[in-house]
Amino acid sequence: MKFDDWIQDPRSRLDIVAGLVDGILNALTLASAKLVAQGGLTLATIGKVAAVTACTTSFVFFVAHYAQLRSELVRAARELNLLAHGHLATTQLGKQILQESLWGALVASVCGVIGSTIPLGLSLAAPSLPIVGLALTVALLGLLGWFLASSVFGSPALWAGGLMLGGVVVTAIGIQLDILS
Amino acid sequence: MNIRRLLLDVDKALARPSLLDIGKAISGCKGVEALNISLADVDVETMGLEITIEGNDLDYDQIAKAIEGSGAVVHGIEQIVAGDRIIERTELAR
Numbered sequence: 001m002k003f004d005d006w007i008q009d010p011r012s013r014l015d016i017v018a019g020l021v022d023g024i025l026n027a028l029t030l031a032s033a034k035l036v037a038q039g040g041l042t043l044a045t046i047g048k049v050a051a052v053t054a055c056t057t058s059f060v061f062f063v064a065h066y067a068q069l070r071s072e073l074v075r076a077a078r079e080l081n082l083l084a085h086g087h088l089a090t091t092q093l094g095k096q097i098l099q100e101s102l103w104g105a106l107v108a109s110v111c112g113v114i115g116s117t118i119p120l121g122l123s124l125a126a127p128s129l130p131i132v133g134l135a136l137t138v139a140l141l142g143l144l145g146w147f148l149a150s151s152v153f154g155s156p157a158l159w160a161g162g163l164m165l166g167g168v169v170v171t172a173i174g175i176q177l178d179i180l181s
Numbered sequence: 182m183n184i185r186r187l188l189l190d191v192d193k194a195l196a197r198p199s200l201l202d203i204g205k206a207i208s209g210c211k212g213v214e215a216l217n218i219s220l221a222d223v224d225v226e227t228m229g230l231e232i233t234i235e236g237n238d239l240d241y242d243q244i245a246k247a248i249e250g251s252g253a254v255v256h257g258i259e260q261i262v263a264g265d266r267i268i269e270r271t272e273l274a275r
Contacts (some may be wrong), residue, residue: 093251
């Protein structure tokens with residue numbers, strides 16, 4: 001598949017945008033206390049958050065994709081009147097959905113790492129203005145919510161607003177918990 | 182028996198495998214020289230296909246295994262043409 005086709009495929013867009021959102025939310029949850037404490041953020045912290053994001057995002061997206069595609073095969077087997085419902089998973093389709101799930105998890109994981117690095121990188125670049133970094137991150141969440149809405153044919157304003165609100169809430173939780181202290 | 186043409190009734194799920202995947206799987210079988218995959222009917226979640234395969238000394242078991250390995254299902258054989266040459270169906274005049 002060509003890059004243009006791949007990026008326009010709604011499933012790819014969902015992996016990319018949801019991965020970025022997941023990364024940003026992970027960073028805000030884990031490190032927002034470090035963000036607001038001036039000078040509390042280091043490159044090592046950014047690396048740790050990125051590593052955690054890569055692990056959780058890849059695992060969650062792989063399981064979600066694989067479970068969804070396996071259930072599609074089971075439904076197809078029922079429609080085709082196959083006696084063994086797991087039959088299609090033993091064919092080439094089984095390998096195909098495994099590859100698709102792994103690829104989706106990899107894309108989401110890479111995007112998650114990028115997403116987690118954005119807010120932390122912004123704050124590291126301007127350590128004296130942590131609020132600006134946080135505000136830009138929440139605004140970015142709103143933008144991603146807008147794109148996510150177009151992928152799932154939802155209301156852009158609702159999705160953008162919901163993600164921005166979620167960003168503010170997880171930031172408050174992250175500051176309260178101060179996980180990385 | 183030298184099978185020269187097979188007409189198969191095949192079903193598959195709407196989303197996958199693609200017709201290209203099925204075609205590639207059949208092309209890899211012994212003796213296959215040409216094939217035609219035509220859409221016969223579309224249901225809510227499945228589609229029926231008519232697959233015509235021509236060649237020399239076709240191996241039905243291998244072809245059926247290849248089709249099922251790609252994720253489609255062979256429902257039956259609609260026509261077999263075998264022998265030293267291909268003869269078309271002759272309609273009975275009643």
